[in-house]
Amino acid sequence: MTVFPQLEIPETLAAGPGPGNTDPRVLERFAKIGVADHMQKDVLRGMLEAKLMLRELWGTKNVYTYGVAGTGFSGLDCVLSLVLPADKVVVFPNGTFSGIDSLTIRMKAATAEELAADSLNPQPASVVTVETAHGKPVTGETVDKALAEHKPMWAFMAHWETGSGRINDLKGFSDACLKHGVMGIVDAVSSLGVGDFNIDDYPGVVAWASCPQKGVLALPLTYAPVSFTDKAIDVIKARGCRTYVHHPVLDARHWGIIDGKDVETPGYHQTHSCYAVASFHEALRIILSYGRAAKATDYMYHEKALRQAVEGMGCEVTSDMPSLIVLNLPGKLAGKEKELVQGARSQGFGIWPTLSEPVQVRIGILNQLSAEQIDEIASRFADAMLAMGAEFDKQQVMSQLKSYYAKAA
Ligand SMILES: *Cc1c(COP(=O)(O)O)cnc(C)c1O
Numbered sequence: 265m266t267v268f269p270q271l272e273i274p275e276t277l278a279a280g281p282g283p284g285n286t287d288p289r290v291l292e293r294f295a296k297i298g299v300a301d302h303m304q305k306d307v308l309r310g311m312l313e314a315k316l317m318l319r320e321l322w323g324t325k326n327v328y329t330y331g332v333a334g335t336g337f338s339g340l341d342c343v344l345s346l347v348l349p350a351d352k353v354v355v356f357p358n359g360t361f362s363g364i365d366s367l368t369i370r371m372k373a374a375t376a377e378e379l380a381a382d383s384l385n386p387q388p389a390s391v392v393t394v395e396t397a398h399g400k401p402v403t404g405e406t407v408d409k410a411l412a413e414h415k416p417m418w419a420f421m422a423h424w425e426t427g428s429g430r431i432n433d434l435k436g437f438s439d440a441c442l443k444h445g446v447m448g449i450v451d452a453v454s455s456l457g458v459g460d461f462n463i464d465d466y467p468g469v470v471a472w473a474s475c476p477q478k479g480v481l482a483l484p485l486t487y488a489p490v491s492f493t494d495k496a497i498d499v500i501k502a503r504g505c506r507t508y509v510h511h512p513v514l515d516a517r518h519w520g521i522i523d524g525k526d527v528e529t530p531g532y533h534q535t536h537s538c539y540a541v542a543s544f545h546e547a548l549r550i551i552l553s554y555g556r557a558a559k560a561t562d563y564m565y566h567e568k569a570l571r572q573a574v575e576g577m578g579c580e581v582t583s584d585m586p587s588l589i590v591l592n593l594p595g596k597l598a599g600k601e602k603e604l605v606q607g608a609r610s611q612g613f614g615i616w617p618t619l620s621e622p623v624q625v626r627i628g629i630l631n632q633l634s635a636e637q638i639d640e641i642a643s644r645f646a647d648a649m650l651a652m653g654a655e656f657d658k659q660q661v662m663s664q665l666k667s668y669y670a671k672a673a
């Protein structure tokens with residue numbers, strides 16, 4: 265028998281695309297709440313309250329708005345289970361994550377024969393893939409043109425593609441879906457809790473998925489927010505879908521959503537964790553008290569500070585997401601991105617390379633919304649670059665960063 269030593273994990277500076285640095289209040293709820301089963305009244309009350317707070321955070325009246333236990337891809341699996349074999353879908357990938365979502369869609373839209381022909385990477389005839397290059401946004405014109413040509417049942421896009429740090433045209437996507445009578449599905453994993461937007465302003469989108477670990481900052485509990493319009497729920501009721509645990513209608517029961525209405529007495533779906541519910545609830549309380557708009561403004565403000573600092577180090581920033589900077593290293597260090605990231609990570613500074621070509625460096629600021637925290641990130645990144653032989657004056661970069669904050673204050 266092998267019993268390993270107790271698992272120790274060091275405290276690192278999580279400065280990547282996600283997960284973000286979890287608020288101590290969220291961790292405290294996780295550790296301090298009493299044990300209670302999944303039908304105990306306060307656990308259920310927590311779920312009902314979290315559901316209402318989630319609707320507020322997401323700016324929606326959609327009754328079918330709740331959390332799917334798991335990570336971002338668990339929520340996406342629930343939402344994408346709308347797609348049945350042979351459904352016609354147009355997907356608009358422009359990076360790593362929308363690429364994985366597109367694979368999920370191809371798996372769900374494939375017929376039995378198409379799935380068997382290439383089970384890990386099926387190529388169903390009913391799915392059209394419209395690629396946009398890494399680092400470029402999906403535009404409304406691209407979507408409009410493709411939907412006019414292919415006339416699908418579904419269209420799919422990521423709101424913010426975290427692989428390249430790119431914001432896609434959500435309004436253009438929604439408008440094109442409405443214009444062509446297509447039901448839009450959106451991966452909003454990295455925008456919820458960072459951007460200031462209302463789901464209900466995009467009526468062409470019938471289903472949304474997000475995650476616990478990015479803008480919502482609730483890593484230990486792992487609830488992936490999802491939201492469906494009544495139209496999407498009607499489609500599921502009429503046609504069904506091939507999952508129990510991620511079934512959009514059945515999963516909603518435990519959150520007190522039954523027959524399209526909020527009810528006070530939820531029904532069992534799976535054994536939800538009291539710890540998870542309490543920490544998710546706390547994370548939502550924190551965001552809503554901070555204010556969604558205030559938070560969005562703060563992300564933009566601090567992203568600009570870090571952007572100027574890395575540009576001062578000679579890097580070229582190619583992203584436009586407020587929680588994430590994606591950059592090219594200066595000429596001399598080009599090609600050494602992975603080495604630089606590995607060096608930084610071995611020092612407990614958790615930055616990331618891109619996961620698909622071309623190789624770039626990604627630095628995130630989730631829950632790092634103070635001058636001190638941005639200073640720390642800039643300083644550690646400067647050290648990592650200097651250790652690789654970069655040539656710039658760190659002191660000058662750091663004092664420029666200080667004056668950015670001094671001017672604003
Ligand atoms: C992070 C991310 C995902 C995956 O989320 P997990 O929590 O790792 O499952 C999916 N889509 C986008 C856009 C993301 O940024």
